[in-house]
Amino acid sequence: MCSTAVEAWQTDENIIFGVHSKTAPLEWRNNGVDMGFHLELMSRIGQMTDKRIVVRRKTFQQLLADVHDDTSPIDVIAVVSPVTIDRQLSQSDPIYATHAKAYTLQGKEFIHGWHDLAGKRVAIKKGAFVDVYITGQAQEFIRVDVDLYETGFQQLISGDVDIVLAENFVARRLMPHYPSIRSSSAPLIYGAFNFVSNHKNAQLMAEINDALRQLKLSGEYDRLVNKWFGTGREKVDLSNAQQRMFWLAILISIISALGMLLTGYISRSLHKRTQALNLELAQRKRAEQQISSLSQQFQSVLDGIPHGVTLLNRQCERLWSNDNNNELLTSTEFHFMHGDTFNLNSSLVTVLESQKSLIADMIYRDQFWQLQLHPIGNDQAVILLEEATERHNLRQANDEASRLASLGELSAGIAHEINNPTGIIIHSIAFFNHALKDLQQAADAYQKQNPFWLIAGLDPNRAMTELQVSSLTIEEGAKRISRIVNDLKRYALPTVTTEHQLLNLNEVVKVSLRLTANQTKIFRLITQLNEPAPMIMGDAQQLHQVLINLIQNACHACKPATGDDADSDTISIETSTSADGVSLTIRDTGTGMDSATLQRITEPFFTTRRSGGGSGLGLSVCSRIIKEHMTEMQFSSRLGQGTSIKIQFLSVSDSIKALKLPSLEQDT
Structure with missing residues (x-):
C-alpha cells in the first residue's frame, strides 16, 4: 500500500480510538479481544458514520499527551470530566455518570467533606478528572501526584499518603485486591464520561455527537448501558488456558469415574470366578493401598x-x-x-x-x-x-562478638596505660595553675619596668589570661580522659554506684559545648537556656558524656553552614522547666532516621556509620547513664526532616526519693 493510501486509510475511513483500561466494564480485553461499553458504543457510532474504529492501547498519560498533540494519530479517547468544569478540548455529550470519593485504610475516620482533608497527604492521579477539578482551586491538603489510582492505593498501604481521591469504577475494581482499604466518604466530585478529541477533529466530534443522540433516541444506548452496567453483569476475564484446564479437569473426572466403574466390574467378575483369585486380588489391593498410603505420606513430607x-x-x-x-x-x-x-x-x-x-x-x-x-x-x-540468612547473620554476630570481646580485653589494658600519663598531666597542670598565680605579680612588676615586654607576642595581661585558660582547658580535658576511661571500665561493671550531686543543668550544657566547640563551629548552633538555671540531681561527668555524644551525632547528621545560607542545617539545644520536672532537648534539621533505625539506635554495637568508624556503643552507653539517673530519653525523627531528642529529668525532690539520696536539708 502506498503512503498516500495509508494516509487516507488513517484519516478518512478510520477513527483511531485510544483506550488505556483492561478491566470491565468500560474497556477490557477477553482472550485477546477488545470489549467493553466504550468500545461497543464507539463501534456502533463508527457504523452510523460509515467509519472503521481502530483501537490503540496506551497508558493514560500517553493518551492525554496525544489528544493535545495536533500531529498525533489518536483521534478520540474516553475520559471523565467534572460536571462543573469543561476540558479545554473538543468533547462529546455526556456518556455515563460517575463520581469520585475518598478512600482510606480500615479503621480511619470518615471523611464528611473537603474540610476533613485539611493537612492530610492526598493522592491525586495526574491528568484525571479529580486533577482537573482541583486545579486552580485553593488546596488545604498536601497533594501527592501518582500515575495510577493503584499506585495511590499502594502508597496508602505503605503509609506514604493518608487518603486517595479515586474514581468510583476504578476503585471498585481495585478494592477486592486491597482488602485493608475502604470507601470513607460520600461522593466529593461528580463527573461524566465523554469522548474527547483535539480541536482539529471538531467536525468528527460533531458527527459523533449526532450519532450518540440518535442512539439515545432509539433506545439502543439504554440497551448498551443495561448490558454493561446492569445488576449481576460483572465481567470476568478468563484466559484460554483457564478454560482448557477447566474442561480438562472435567474430562479427567469422567475418565476417573469410568475407570472406577470398570475396576469395580472387573473385581466383581473375578470374585465370581474363583475363591483363590478373589483372595489373591484382595491381598494385592491391600498391598497397593499400603504402597499408595506410603507414597502419599512421603509426598506430603516432601511438599511440607x-x-x-x-x-x-x-x-x-x-x-x-x-x-x-x-x-x-x-x-x-x-x-x-x-x-x-x-x-x-x-x-x-x-x-x-x-x-x-x-x-x-x-x-x-x-x-x-x-x-x-x-x-x-x-x-x-x-x-x-x-x-541461611539467619544462620549467616548469627555467624557474623558471633564473629563480631568475639572481636569485641578481644577488644574489651585490650581496652582494659589500654585504659590502665592511659590513666598513668593522664594522672601525670593532672598533677603537673595543678602545679602550673599555682605557679601562674604566683607569676602574675612578678609579671605585673616587670611590665612596669619594661612596658614593651611581650609574652609569646601577646600583651602580658592577655598572655597570662590565655595561659590560665589553656591550663584550665588542659586540666579539664585530662580529667575527662580519665573519666571516659573509668566509664569504659564501668560499662562492663554496671553495678558500680555513682554519687549524684545537685547540678546546674545550664552549666552542664556550657561545659559540653566548650568540649565540642571544634566540631560545632562549622554549624548553625542555637542555644536557649532557661533562666533561672534549672537544677537537677546527677553526675556531671556522665551527663557531659551523654550530651557530647548527642551533639556529635547531630553534627554527623547535618551539613555545615556556608555563609548566610538559610537552607543549611541547624543544631539547637534548649533547657526548660515544667510541672513534670526539668527537660533538656537537642534538635537538628539533618538527615533524620527511618522507623527501623529509630527502634534500634540504643542497641549495643548497632550503627549506621560502620564504614566511617562508628562502633555503635555511644547511644547504648548514653541510654545506660540516663537510666541510672532515673530518667528517660525520648527520640523522634523523620527522614529528611531531622531528629529531636528530649531528656526529661525528675525534679530535685523526686530525684532524691527515687535515687534514695540524703535530703539537701540533712546535708546542710
Missing part, C-alpha cells in the same frame, strides 16, 4: 519441607519439585559468595560427570542461601535449596 527440593535429569528437565524457591535457580541475581553467577546447566553437567556433590554458599539480593547439588546415578541429580 520449607526448603526447595528439585529432581532433574541430564537434559536439565525437571522431573519433580516441591516448588519452593525454584525460581532462584534460573535468576541472574543468584550467584556464589565469591561473586560468580550460578549456571544451572553447567553445574548439573559438572556434578554428573564427576559424580561429586556440589555444596556452596549463595547470595540472592540481600538473602543468603545454601545450595546442595547431589548426583543420583549417571543421569539424575537432586538440588536442595535452604535459606
Whole structure:
C-alpha cells in the first residue's frame, strides 16, 4: 500500500480510538479481544458514520499527551470530566455518570467533606478528572501526584499518603485486591464520561455527537448501558488456558469415574470366578493401598519441607519439585559468595560427570542461601535449596562478638596505660595553675619596668589570661580522659554506684559545648537556656558524656553552614522547666532516621556509620547513664526532616526519693 493510501486509510475511513483500561466494564480485553461499553458504543457510532474504529492501547498519560498533540494519530479517547468544569478540548455529550470519593485504610475516620482533608497527604492521579477539578482551586491538603489510582492505593498501604481521591469504577475494581482499604466518604466530585478529541477533529466530534443522540433516541444506548452496567453483569476475564484446564479437569473426572466403574466390574467378575483369585486380588489391593498410603505420606513430607527440593535429569528437565524457591535457580541475581553467577546447566553437567556433590554458599539480593547439588546415578541429580540468612547473620554476630570481646580485653589494658600519663598531666597542670598565680605579680612588676615586654607576642595581661585558660582547658580535658576511661571500665561493671550531686543543668550544657566547640563551629548552633538555671540531681561527668555524644551525632547528621545560607542545617539545644520536672532537648534539621533505625539506635554495637568508624556503643552507653539517673530519653525523627531528642529529668525532690539520696536539708 502506498503512503498516500495509508494516509487516507488513517484519516478518512478510520477513527483511531485510544483506550488505556483492561478491566470491565468500560474497556477490557477477553482472550485477546477488545470489549467493553466504550468500545461497543464507539463501534456502533463508527457504523452510523460509515467509519472503521481502530483501537490503540496506551497508558493514560500517553493518551492525554496525544489528544493535545495536533500531529498525533489518536483521534478520540474516553475520559471523565467534572460536571462543573469543561476540558479545554473538543468533547462529546455526556456518556455515563460517575463520581469520585475518598478512600482510606480500615479503621480511619470518615471523611464528611473537603474540610476533613485539611493537612492530610492526598493522592491525586495526574491528568484525571479529580486533577482537573482541583486545579486552580485553593488546596488545604498536601497533594501527592501518582500515575495510577493503584499506585495511590499502594502508597496508602505503605503509609506514604493518608487518603486517595479515586474514581468510583476504578476503585471498585481495585478494592477486592486491597482488602485493608475502604470507601470513607460520600461522593466529593461528580463527573461524566465523554469522548474527547483535539480541536482539529471538531467536525468528527460533531458527527459523533449526532450519532450518540440518535442512539439515545432509539433506545439502543439504554440497551448498551443495561448490558454493561446492569445488576449481576460483572465481567470476568478468563484466559484460554483457564478454560482448557477447566474442561480438562472435567474430562479427567469422567475418565476417573469410568475407570472406577470398570475396576469395580472387573473385581466383581473375578470374585465370581474363583475363591483363590478373589483372595489373591484382595491381598494385592491391600498391598497397593499400603504402597499408595506410603507414597502419599512421603509426598506430603516432601511438599511440607520449607526448603526447595528439585529432581532433574541430564537434559536439565525437571522431573519433580516441591516448588519452593525454584525460581532462584534460573535468576541472574543468584550467584556464589565469591561473586560468580550460578549456571544451572553447567553445574548439573559438572556434578554428573564427576559424580561429586556440589555444596556452596549463595547470595540472592540481600538473602543468603545454601545450595546442595547431589548426583543420583549417571543421569539424575537432586538440588536442595535452604535459606541461611539467619544462620549467616548469627555467624557474623558471633564473629563480631568475639572481636569485641578481644577488644574489651585490650581496652582494659589500654585504659590502665592511659590513666598513668593522664594522672601525670593532672598533677603537673595543678602545679602550673599555682605557679601562674604566683607569676602574675612578678609579671605585673616587670611590665612596669619594661612596658614593651611581650609574652609569646601577646600583651602580658592577655598572655597570662590565655595561659590560665589553656591550663584550665588542659586540666579539664585530662580529667575527662580519665573519666571516659573509668566509664569504659564501668560499662562492663554496671553495678558500680555513682554519687549524684545537685547540678546546674545550664552549666552542664556550657561545659559540653566548650568540649565540642571544634566540631560545632562549622554549624548553625542555637542555644536557649532557661533562666533561672534549672537544677537537677546527677553526675556531671556522665551527663557531659551523654550530651557530647548527642551533639556529635547531630553534627554527623547535618551539613555545615556556608555563609548566610538559610537552607543549611541547624543544631539547637534548649533547657526548660515544667510541672513534670526539668527537660533538656537537642534538635537538628539533618538527615533524620527511618522507623527501623529509630527502634534500634540504643542497641549495643548497632550503627549506621560502620564504614566511617562508628562502633555503635555511644547511644547504648548514653541510654545506660540516663537510666541510672532515673530518667528517660525520648527520640523522634523523620527522614529528611531531622531528629529531636528530649531528656526529661525528675525534679530535685523526686530525684532524691527515687535515687534514695540524703535530703539537701540533712546535708546542710
